[in-house]
Amino acid sequence: MKRDRDFTKNVGYFRNEYQIQYIIDGERYYFESGIRCVKMAAGSVAFIDKRRIPKLNIIGGRYHDRILIEIKEAEFAPICQAVGIDMERVFSQRCGVFQTGKCEEIRDVFEKIEKTITDRGTEQRELRLRMLILNLLVCSSQLEKFREKNFHSASMQGSLEKQKRVCMIADYLAGHYEEHENVDELAGRFYMSRSYLCRIFKEVTNFTVSEYVNLFRIAASREYLLNREMTMTEIANRLGFNSLTYFERVFKQLMSVTPGEYRKQYLGARGKRRD
Template identity: 45%
Template sequence: MKELVFSGTCRGIGVSHIIRDCDFTETTGYYRNEYQIHYICEGERFFFISQRGYKMVRGAIAFIDKRQIPTTNVVGGKFHNRLLIELEESWLLSMGEAVGFDLLRFFQDYHGVFLLNEEEQKYMQKNISVLENSVGKEGEFCEAQAKIAVIQMILRVCAGMGVRAPECRFPQEKMMRYMKVHDITDYIVGHCEEISSLDELARLFYIDKSYLSRIFKEVTNFTVNEFINCQRIGKARLLLAETEKTMEEVAKELGYDSLAYFDRVFKKYTDMTPLQYRKMKKKNNRNPFTFTQL
């Protein structure tokens, strides 16, 4: 069972609030390869980075540096009620300039899990209410209120809210599976354009493809194909924003033989077509930095 409590966007921010009673392969989000904040309202999830694991329970908040997303997974748990905030790098840079605070450095330094006490959880719930009552709404100050709520969460952690979560010990077998998948995700991140099939990937790592599919989903909460597409679409966004390559050239460079299929996959992962994304980026680049764009 999955219940979507809230989902919305404003410029630079995507917010989704979901209750699940088991893990699902598909995800709900907007940017996927951007900076992230996870907050657990109820239930549990598990945060893995390199060879370390952390249990996220009620009141846990995780900050994820997008440069470490390929080596970080937030997975597991039979039930969880969680809020996910995804932040575009361009917005973090603009907001950091406006408030005089290096927000990218914050995510680098605070990448990981923090546990909040009861009072801190009450503060967080107030900010969540502000987000859900503001993001995507039409009111004159709604967007500003949402973005201030996000900044307040970050600043409170900088001021000492929360303590680092202790490392958890997981069974050796589970950690071995995690490390195997970690090696595979590393390969996919660097070679996503070249991978033609699950069979090819299984041969490269000397592993049965059915077992590979099972442990990959267990560890990452993605199917192999979904993870490959996530990486390809992340690279597609850079090519569309920073080069003049045609849609056909971008699709071919990323391993998509069909432009129509590339369009469908891109829209699934970004909520817009490649052409719409390029037009949005060009429009944003033409507009100089102002406080109204934060």
């Protein structure tokens, strides 16, 4: 995935899959609420745990050329289990950024993945790709020596204070997403103007405040939807949505299915496993 100019996407993103990203050239920024904001440059690898996606985002930066792998758990977990890999555990332990630089071994793995992806005429292409990704997961423990330990890269020291303030706001929102606090009240809580808060929050996270809060609400709603006793209206009210219609619209926007379809899909899948 190439981007031939500075990154100027207007909204954040939300995915419901495990991700691995590898930067071939250019740069991006990895943001984790309350913990770190680091620059990813050529050779950087990011493992993203789908259960933590509301607190993670890879944003900003200049032009970049990257490999993005999204792994659907339902399709890939059985393959991992067959070879003794606990995919959930791998992404939980490896979640974060690894600055591999010019490590030839890591670069070679991703070059093979890239070649397989682009070589569409090759037979058994998908099988080869799956095997390469499995190999990457098996060898992921070797990445630990490259883990990014600094909270902020040297090139970002000039904006360190802004990053800290946004992290404080993001952490607060992560713990209070069920409440109905508006942006004016939030700005007063952190002693800044509404316009300044909105501007720096979007700059750092690539989300508006309401978009960021809704990520946590939808993540929580997925758990509530597995409780057959809770109605849609009860879930919407508990999570701070001002109407059932708004909850359903936001859920469909982020998850590509309605809350009702999600509940039917996952409760049905659980029933089949029990059978």
